[in-house]
Amino acid sequence: MLTSQIKEHLINITGAENFVDSQVERLVYSYDATPDYQSMPDAVVSPRSSEEVAKILALCNEYKIPVIPRGSGTNLCAGTCPVKGGIVILFNHMNQILEIDEENLTVTCQPGVITLDLIREVEKKGLFYPPDPSSMKISTIGGNLNENSGGLRGLKYGVTRDYVLGLEVALPNGEIVRTGGKLAKDVAGYDLTRLFIGSEGTLGIITEATLKLIPIPKTKKTMLVHYQDLEDAARSVSKIIANKVIPATLEFLDQPTLKVVEDYSRIGLPTDVKCVLLIEQDGEGHSVEKDMIKIEEICKSENAYSIQIAQTENEAEALRTARRNALSALARMKPTTILEDATVPRSEIAKMVMAINEIANKHQINICTFGHAGDGNLHPTCPTDVRDKDEMQRVENAFDEIFDKAIELGGTITGEHGVGIVKAPYLEWKLGESGVNVMKSIKDALDPNHIMNPGKMFAKDTRKRVVVSR
Amino acid sequence: MLTSQIKEHLINITGAENFVDSQVERLVYSYDATPDYQSMPDAVVSPRSSEEVAKILALCNEYKIPVIPRGSGTNLCAGTCPVKGGIVILFNHMNQILEIDEENLTVTCQPGVITLDLIREVEKKGLFYPPDPSSMKISTIGGNLNENSGGLRGLKYGVTRDYVLGLEVALPNGEIVRTGGKLAKDVAGYDLTRLFIGSEGTLGIITEATLKLIPIPKTKKTMLVHYQDLEDAARSVSKIIANKVIPATLEFLDQPTLKVVEDYSRIGLPTDVKCVLLIEQDGEGHSVEKDMIKIEEICKSENAYSIQIAQTENEAEALRTARRNALSALARMKPTTILEDATVPRSEIAKMVMAINEIANKHQINICTFGHAGDGNLHPTCPTDVRDKDEMQRVENAFDEIFDKAIELGGTITGEHGVGIVKAPYLEWKLGESGVNVMKSIKDALDPNHIMNPGKMFAKDTRKRVVVSR
Numbered sequence A, B: 001m002l003t004s005q006i007k008e009h010l011i012n013i014t015g016a017e018n019f020v021d022s023q024v025e026r027l028v029y030s031y032d033a034t035p036d037y038q039s040m041p042d043a044v045v046s047p048r049s050s051e052e053v054a055k056i057l058a059l060c061n062e063y064k065i066p067v068i069p070r071g072s073g074t075n076l077c078a079g080t081c082p083v084k085g086g087i088v089i090l091f092n093h094m095n096q097i098l099e100i101d102e103e104n105l106t107v108t109c110q111p112g113v114i115t116l117d118l119i120r121e122v123e124k125k126g127l128f129y130p131p132d133p134s135s136m137k138i139s140t141i142g143g144n145l146n147e148n149s150g151g152l153r154g155l156k157y158g159v160t161r162d163y164v165l166g167l168e169v170a171l172p173n174g175e176i177v178r179t180g181g182k183l184a185k186d187v188a189g190y191d192l193t194r195l196f197i198g199s200e201g202t203l204g205i206i207t208e209a210t211l212k213l214i215p216i217p218k219t220k221k222t223m224l225v226h227y228q229d230l231e232d233a234a235r236s237v238s239k240i241i242a243n244k245v246i247p248a249t250l251e252f253l254d255q256p257t258l259k260v261v262e263d264y265s266r267i268g269l270p271t272d273v274k275c276v277l278l279i280e281q282d283g284e285g286h287s288v289e290k291d292m293i294k295i296e297e298i299c300k301s302e303n304a305y306s307i308q309i310a311q312t313e314n315e316a317e318a319l320r321t322a323r324r325n326a327l328s329a330l331a332r333m334k335p336t337t338i339l340e341d342a343t344v345p346r347s348e349i350a351k352m353v354m355a356i357n358e359i360a361n362k363h364q365i366n367i368c369t370f371g372h373a374g375d376g377n378l379h380p381t382c383p384t385d386v387r388d389k390d391e392m393q394r395v396e397n398a399f400d401e402i403f404d405k406a407i408e409l410g411g412t413i414t415g416e417h418g419v420g421i422v423k424a425p426y427l428e429w430k431l432g433e434s435g436v437n438v439m440k441s442i443k444d445a446l447d448p449n450h451i452m453n454p455g456k457m458f459a460k461d462t463r464k465r466v467v468v469s470r
Helices: A004-014 A023-028 A050-063 A115-123 A141-147 A192-196 A230-242 A255-265 A285-301 A313-324 A326-331 A346-362 A389-408 A424-446 B004-014 B023-028 B050-063 B115-123 B141-147 B192-196 B230-242 B255-265 B285-301 B313-324 B326-331 B346-362 B389-408 B424-446
Strands: A043-045 A067-070 A087-090 A097-101 A106-109 A164-170 A176-180 A205-212 A219-227 A249-254 A275-283 A306-309 A336-339 A368-372 A377-384 B043-045 B067-070 B087-090 B097-101 B106-109 B164-170 B176-180 B205-212 B219-227 B249-254 B275-283 B306-309 B336-339 B368-372 B377-384
Touching: A004 A043, A004 A050, A023 A043, A050 A067, A050 A087, A050 A164, A050 A176, A050 A205, A067 A141, A067 A205, A097 A115, A106 A115, A115 A141, A141 A205, A164 A192, A176 A192, A176 B424, A192 B192, A192 B424, A219 A230, A219 A285, A219 A313, A230 A249, A230 A275, A230 A285, A230 A346, A249 A255, A249 A313, A249 A346, A255 A275, A255 A313, A255 A326, A255 A368, A275 A285, A275 A313, A285 A306, A285 B285, A313 A326, A326 A336, A326 A377, A346 A368, A346 A377, A346 A389, A377 A389, A389 A424, A424 B176, A424 B192, A424 B424, B004 B043, B004 B050, B023 B043, B050 B067, B050 B087, B050 B164, B050 B176, B050 B205, B067 B141, B067 B205, B097 B115, B106 B115, B115 B141, B141 B205, B164 B192, B176 B192, B219 B230, B219 B285, B219 B313, B230 B249, B230 B275, B230 B285, B230 B346, B249 B255, B249 B313, B249 B346, B255 B275, B255 B313, B255 B326, B255 B368, B275 B285, B275 B313, B285 B306, B313 B326, B326 B336, B326 B377, B346 B368, B346 B377, B346 B389, B377 B389, B389 B424
Parallel strands: A043 A087, A067 A087, B043 B087, B067 B087
Antiparallel strands: A097 A106, A106 A205, A164 A176, A164 A205, A219 A275, A219 A306, A249 A275, A249 A368, A336 A377, A368 A377, B097 B106, B106 B205, B164 B176, B164 B205, B219 B275, B219 B306, B249 B275, B249 B368, B336 B377, B368 B377
């Protein structure tokens, strides 16, 4: 609980109308999109400027009060769950696009802007902001920056990190720093811009960002390729890229996912095939045509069962929606949906998908898998029920084995969802003790009082790596 | 001087044949490509493996001996000058390309590989490593990583940082960590990969790197556009990009540079025009044709005096060579060549070029300017003589004003050359005291004994910012 003195300080900074600490309001911000994590904050504040954010941080640093910056809470690693109480900071007043600069191809915005709103605004000027996380309709740019969000266009265009030119950041000590600028190149000192990106609010609070834009691709083509064998699909993915074609989107959905999505969306998806690849290419019309023909040839040579090419934008949109709705559809099946993001080199996708299926069978749980095949970034998803303690234990054991397998194949414990609380016990599996120690030393250097989103990224206890007979 | 005990330790690690400390050998590594900086190291070692590098670091950390990792010493910020003595580490034994992975589009290599050798090897497989610093014939990948090198293809393709997927790094404490991997996406913890890139050997030593490759563009076209007015050229640059055309290369050379280069290369460059733009586009033949026609139209509409389109690859190569030879040609003029890299948003290039000319006139020095116009990254270059103390003082004052102007225009003190010793006194101009303090705290966290390339990046004294009447 906050003392009345601190409460008064906070109200002095943000105004009484931007401070809440009623039971109901605190409950609203006690959890995020991650199942089974909940913890009450002490208060929720909505600053109106970078200066107010900095003042809140200085105050919290003085009194060692945890601070949890929060966008729309769509993250899936419990990254915004106030596990140690403290102050949740919202950015609903800091949600402006400040400038679209058509000469330097940049957009400057506050952290509270909704991702899709920003994408639509820049598209009006013929410009393109590629990072498109599945949550983009409600996620914020600030959240995307803190999680280094990916999306469906990552294969060709990269992730959030690749589109950030400069940041304004409020530090735990109440100072404000600016990194980078409207600059294609800047090597003045360490890369603080990218240190803050993906740091999950554990080092400081991003209060403004200058993002890089590119010209919008002129045309786009979409196809859905059906397979009766997982390995044929996986081989197609590798072969497309080894043939020097980099599609804008190269997504995978397995049969269990297809059935659930079709049941939910009724858009005529095939449910009698083992899996599909959703493939899109964009660019100049001429190049897109050539690439699509080549992709079709490669898929056929790898025993594609049939190929469905969208003839209209409506058809293409239906196919995209099928993929975008995967999580929503799966979430309807059971009270709890555990969605993970084990990631491997793309050459290892077939092995990873088959390992996931074996592990699910072994632990007698249901796992549907979909994801960004071109990036090797899979989302094995388990519809379950947190109240079933026995099943939850099996789910946890299964995901332990899945992460272990990903590491074994040269992969990582999280491709785009972040560490948060959920993956913290596994971080050492990827980085080793030395790697985690380097990160902890950076955390200590920037946030010596550990007020910034405490309890995230670094776990008290590392889970033991699974020893499965191989 | 090293004690005989430490010398023995080092010889035990690397073998006697890979340790030298004669006067002559130390002299060879007492300076790099930066004029007027020289300081003798105590010894020079050539480790044969990551493990040997780690052992050298552990030893130097124990005895607090400075360590300076050095590629080919082509940097222009005195970044590899052993200003506090210590051990220079060479990578001549660690110069192998370990693997080109055509399925995952990666190349894994040791730090001592020559940049151009790597580019040529991957091109044999139809793959493309875009970062092409002007020094690429002799620079090493390790040096490029430590400096986050740019190049002529930066506008469209980005810089070294954008092509690094994973690193192996030996830490000052003698531990070895691995970051990233053959992964398109990885958000397991802070972005250590990009923290080490551009850290100029002040945090650890990169012992292996996995780099991202892309398919090689199918065709390329080259043109040289002549202007009688600087502002026309600058407006063309902005207008090309505002029209959503991103050329692969968009370089600028002013008249003084053209005269010197033509005198050196005799390739028929125009010397009667105020400046030229060297413009290249690559990609699918059809798209390249369209872009080149559009660029030509834009340049004409901005009063281009004449346009020279390379009809053969030999002609194109001659034009590229003109730009690549700029530094070599300028270096012939006077005993000392001071080449800088003030960088501004590309919309500010005209203002910056004119400010450079005014500042040169004011201080009665000769400055030739060329550089990456599309990136706003200019290289004002002053042929001078370090023995002329009076002129050197004027040169230094002039560059103070140039950096000040760059900052005023939203730019930075270094776009691609790094901070090293040369820019250290200016770092605070760009980052403010708070920004520099954050960087210093990271340095202290990773290298508490300050053994890693000491005397670089952080200056004892910050230069006062110039107050010019505006």
